Amino acid sequence: DVVASAAGRYANRTDILTSSLGTSGRANAVLDVVRSTLLKRFEGNVRPGEIVDLTFELRNYDRVDALTNLSFTDDLSAMLAGAVAVGLPQSDVCGAGSQISGTTLLSLTGGSLPPSGSCTFTVPIQIPAGAAPGSYANTTSTVTGLLSAAPFADVAASAELGVVLAPRLTKVINPSTARPGQSLSVDFTLTNVDTVNAATQIGFTDAVDRWFPTNGLSAVPAPGFCNGAIATSFLSAGELILQVIGASLPPGGSCSFSVQLPVPTTLPPGVYTNRTSxxxxxxxxxxxEGSGAEADLTVVAAPQLSKAFLDDPVNAGDLVTLQFALTHAEASMAAATAISFTDDLDATLSGLVAVGLPQANICGAGSQLSGSSLLSFSGGQLAAGETCIFTVTLQVPAAAAPGTYPNTTSAVSATVGGLVIADGPPATDNLILQPLRATKSYPGSPIPTSATSTTVQYTLENLSATSSFANLTFNDNNPRILPTALPTGLPLMNVCGVGSVLAAAGPTIVLSGGSLGPGASCSFSVNLALTPPHNAGDYSVPTSAISG
Structure with a gap:
């Protein structure tokens, strides 16, 4: 068959014919290819009793005017008695308001195309089980419509349907719903649908890596299965290919075989479709030659857990906030229920405990975070694409040494699509305890509302037995507590190491150039002048972060 790639007139001329009798002239022919508004094709050969897709394409070659009110019919019975469309009607297949309908007689109505526009739609056709093998011509009616309100008509479209008795291939993935890291059995069955003749030299390929990346196949059947077949797996252009050749089947016979395939541990949730050749x-x-087989694998995974200490580095004896976030992947095919994990705080730092627990309904109704030195989260629920975030306050033990403390949860467990997943990746973050402790106090507190002065005291401690601090700096804006507070008696020299300076910048107290050797500490006080009266109450404002 000759298929033109574009409309036009194509001339074809042979070479001079030569033979033992001498030479003769050339042969010439001209092929006129016209543009067609309607094109159609069957998507491959089909076996008796199977479904084949019939695809239609409509094109508007006019660059100025739209095509409207497009219609045509397609008599399937005239092609093959018993052939029927399934899944119709379909709406809006070629413009808003268009429809393809019918069973044995297909009918498109109400089609529309903008200038230079096109549309494509597919109709599944059920082939009768008793169809004889062969080639069946299928031709539509002419295409009619309106082009800029003027009547329009174009030639019919034709396609050949091939009904073949090629062996049928089916494949089943077991289990069809799996988690990352799980091993699959891919089960193939070949059936000779010809009940009169044997089928030989049966073969197909399966590009496994187009399904999902994998480290390889295992349990490939030994040579000789399916009456002499050979199965091999190999890399071709970087793709893992399973090839089966040389199978034979008696009339109406069948055979089955399987291969094992691991699901990658990093494969995201989703539906993965595998098609053979x-x-x-x-x-x-x-x-x-007949169509191959396809099957879907649904991959499910527990929600992804992440965690972070929000306000570290902190000092021994401080409170620190630990945040958890659970995210269920957008591509997940089912909600996650019974989500759970634990977090052993004592394994991170002896004496590290949670305060303010339990918390309820923090990640779905019925969920709970409880415990003290061992946190336990249970009963979580998340829809696909959903995230929940919750926090817990932890008390750092006062005697804790400075350093970095890794904190890792257990694996995440959940039920997704009826499958219990107990190996969701754990989450990790580091709790950092700084070796510098800073405290601030008001020794004269409480003060009367008529007070004209008070004192603020600062203490810096180096908790490290080996490391020193230099260039320590911070500032403290005391008027944020009492608007009239002004530091007096500044600057002071060498308050925290030689060369350190405690000065005032307006109402703000500023330390610069501080230093502390291993295990050393320093304390210093500043008098604050106050202008009464003052509002009664409790006030607390921290200094800036200490740098050095």
Missing amino acids: NVTALIAGLSV
């Missing part, structure tokens, strides 16, 4: 065979001396 077409199946080829030799039947009654003729080569036949």
Whole structure:
């Protein structure tokens, strides 16, 4: 068959014919290819009793005017008695308001195309089980419509349907719903649908890496299965290919075989479709080719857990906030329920405990975070694409040494799509305890509302037995507590190491150049002048962060 890639006139001329009798002239022919508004095709050969897709394409070649009110019919019975469309009607297939309908007689109505526009739609066709093998011509009516309100008509479209008795291939993935890291059995069955003739030289390929990346196949059947077949797996252009060749089946016979395939541990949740190549065979001396097989694998995973200490580095004896976030992947095919994990705080730092627990309904109704030195989260629920975030306050033990403390949860467990997943990746973050402790106090507190002065005291402690601090700096804006507070008696020298300076910048107290050796500490006080009266109450404002 000759297929033109574009409309036009194509001239074809042979070379001069030569033979033992001499030479003769050339042969010439001209092929006129016209543009067609309607094109159609069957998506491959089909076996009796199966479904084949019939695809239609409509094109508007006019660059200025739209095509409207497009219509045509397609008589399937005239092609093959018993052939029927399934899944119709379909709406808006070629413009708003268009429809393809019918069973044995397809009918498109109300189609519309903008200038230079096109549309494509597919109709599944059920082939009768008793259909004889062969080629069946299928031709539509002419296409009619309106082009800029003027009547429009174009030629019919034709396509050939091939009904073949090629062996049928089916595949089943077991289990069809799996988690990352799980091993799958991919089960193939070949059936000779020809009940009269044997099928030989049966073969197909399966590009496994187009399904999902994998480290390889295992348990590939030994040579000789399916009456002499050979199965091999190999890399071709970087893709893992499973190839089966040389199978034979008696009339109406079948055979089955399996391969094992691991699901990658990093494969995201989702639905993964695997399609084989077409199946080829030799039947009654003729080569036949039929559609391959496809199957879906649904991958489910527990929600992703992350965690972070929000306000570290902190000092021994301080409170620190630990945040958890659970995210269920957007591509997940089912909600996650019964989400749970634990977090052993005591294994991170002896004496590290949670305060303010339990907390309820923090990640779905019925969820709970409880415990003290061992946190336990249970009963979580998340829909696909949903995230929940919750925090817990931890008390750092007063005697804790400075350093970095890794904190890792257990694996995350959940039920997704009826499958219990107990190996969701744990979450890790480091709790950092700084070796510098800073305290601030008001020794004269409480003060009367008529007070004209008070004192603020600062203490810096180096908790490290080996490290020193230099260039320590901070500032403290006391008027944020009492608007009239002004530091007096500044600057002071060498308050925290030689060369350190405690000065005033307006109402703000500023330390610069501080230093502390291993295990050393320093304390210093500043008098604050006050202008009464003052509002009664409790006031607390921290200094800036201490740098050095």
